[in-house]
Amino acid sequence: MRMSTKQPYPRTLVVSNNPFSTTSNNGKTLASFFKDFPKDKIAQLYFSPALPDEDRFQNYFQITDLQMFRSCFPWEKPPGRIVSSSTSHRGARKGVTGKNVSSTLRKSEVARITRELCWAGGKWKTESLNSWLTDFSPEIIFFCAGDSGFAYDITNHIRQMFDAKLVVYITDDYVLPRDTMSPAWWVRRNYLFDKMKETVQQSDLFVTISQEMKEAYKQLFGVDSIVAMNMTESMRSGPNASSSEGTITLIYAGGLHFNRYKTLSLLANSIARYNLEHENRKAFLKIFSGSEVNRNIKRRLNVPGASQFCGFLDAQELKNELNRCDIPVHVESFDSKSIESTRLSISTKIPEYLSLGKPVLAIGPSEVASIRYIKDSAYCILSPDTIYEEVQILLNDENLKNDLSRKALAQFEQNHTPSVVSKRLIESMISTIA
Numbered sequence: 001m002r003m004s005t006k007q008p009y010p011r012t013l014v015v016s017n018n019p020f021s022t023t024s025n026n027g028k029t030l031a032s033f034f035k036d037f038p039k040d041k042i043a044q045l046y047f048s049p050a051l052p053d054e055d056r057f058q059n060y061f062q063i064t065d066l067q068m069f070r071s072c073f074p075w076e077k078p079p080g081r082i083v084s085s086s087t088s089h090r091g092a093r094k095g096v097t098g099k100n101v102s103s104t105l106r107k108s109e110v111a112r113i114t115r116e117l118c119w120a121g122g123k124w125k126t127e128s129l130n131s132w133l134t135d136f137s138p139e140i141i142f143f144c145a146g147d148s149g150f151a152y153d154i155t156n157h158i159r160q161m162f163d164a165k166l167v168v169y170i171t172d173d174y175v176l177p178r179d180t181m182s183p184a185w186w187v188r189r190n191y192l193f194d195k196m197k198e199t200v201q202q203s204d205l206f207v208t209i210s211q212e213m214k215e216a217y218k219q220l221f222g223v224d225s226i227v228a229m230n231m232t233e234s235m236r237s238g239p240n241a242s243s244s245e246g247t248i249t250l251i252y253a254g255g256l257h258f259n260r261y262k263t264l265s266l267l268a269n270s271i272a273r274y275n276l277e278h279e280n281r282k283a284f285l286k287i288f289s290g291s292e293v294n295r296n297i298k299r300r301l302n303v304p305g306a307s308q309f310c311g312f313l314d315a316q317e318l319k320n321e322l323n324r325c326d327i328p329v330h331v332e333s334f335d336s337k338s339i340e341s342t343r344l345s346i347s348t349k350i351p352e353y354l355s356l357g358k359p360v361l362a363i364g365p366s367e368v369a370s371i372r373y374i375k376d377s378a379y380c381i382l383s384p385d386t387i388y389e390e391v392q393i394l395l396n397d398e399n400l401k402n403d404l405s406r407k408a409l410a411q412f413e414q415n416h417t418p419s420v421v422s423k424r425l426i427e428s429m430i431s432t433i434a
Helices: 025-033 065-070 085-090 101-105 109-120 127-136 149-162 183-202 211-221 260-277 295-301 315-324 336-342 349-355 369-373 384-396 398-415 418-431
Strands: 012-016 042-046 060-062 081-083 140-144 165-170 205-208 248-253 283-288 307-311 327-331 361-363 379-381
Touching: 012 025, 012 149, 025 140, 025 418, 042 127, 060 127, 065 109, 081 127, 109 149, 109 183, 127 149, 140 149, 149 183, 165 183, 183 211, 205 211, 205 418, 211 369, 248 260, 248 315, 260 283, 260 295, 260 307, 260 327, 260 361, 260 384, 283 315, 295 307, 327 349, 349 398, 361 384, 379 384, 384 398, 398 418
Parallel strands: 012 042, 012 140, 042 060, 140 165, 165 205, 248 283, 248 327, 283 307, 327 361, 361 379
Antiparallel strands: 060 081
């Protein structure tokens, strides 16, 4: 059920690292929250070199790391510019960004601290930004709080400028303790923790992505939150065909960071073994991702006769591929560092997979929220040592796949349809200014 067009939608400024998007996971989730807003009620300030490709909204202001570094030189112009979705047609391929200053600065904790020092100078306080903000005059700031300390400073500056209500939305954990001896990590973690705690405690509405995060952050910050799970329009185009004949196609579509590529490599090698041992029944894994991959990762993902890294797909291409596949795949890494980083978050791909009404294969440790969340609706493999044996069971059992298909669709309809998630979130936001 869509919200009434008479609903007094507040002017909402979305502050985030990434722009609204039809392809990138975080950008798609943010755009889906505000899909019913009139376009003149939404503006976005973001800090990525990516260009927006979401045509429903037109009011964007971009500030990037490269602009900030250049602004240190007196002959360079001030950072920041107004962009629109039409800009993306004149740049690089939509949804894909090449090597840039931002990716370089994320390769080490020392580099990240250097990045923070660059932004701390306040050169982002430009006349063009102030004019753009004043023209929009936000009533609510929806802040997607990430791991960039300067974004908290910018958000609080804008909130004070306009006496706007503040909604803080967190999708990943950046501040819980890690098993690391890196002094630089602890310096940046403590810095970010103080920023996040202050901002959350000053917020008018706190939003988390999972029940696990809600509980952990309530204990950490003393502030309760509402849970807004990732949502999506159904990706399903029609009835699913049986995979009893021919090659069984598995598809992974998502990021390869947090060592997810290592789990995909284990799956690919298990499929290769399966194909050798089953003369009349074969399987093949296709891997789609916009992530940059080096030669070593690509070699591990491309297993002859079993798997192929296929690169980036736009939104329609991805939908077509997912509808043609037999089994969508979600993976998490089993190493302790990756578990710490993903423990509280739920992948944005999970709702899309569930909406297909197909049997979902999930591989990863039980400590991760994504795996726990779909344990009753997907075929979950919880140990890297049993991947082959359990994949063989799933591929060979048609009744099991049919049962999982029904469970997946039921979970999507209960927890991820926009009519449920978005309506609750927007009503909670509006109540902050009532």
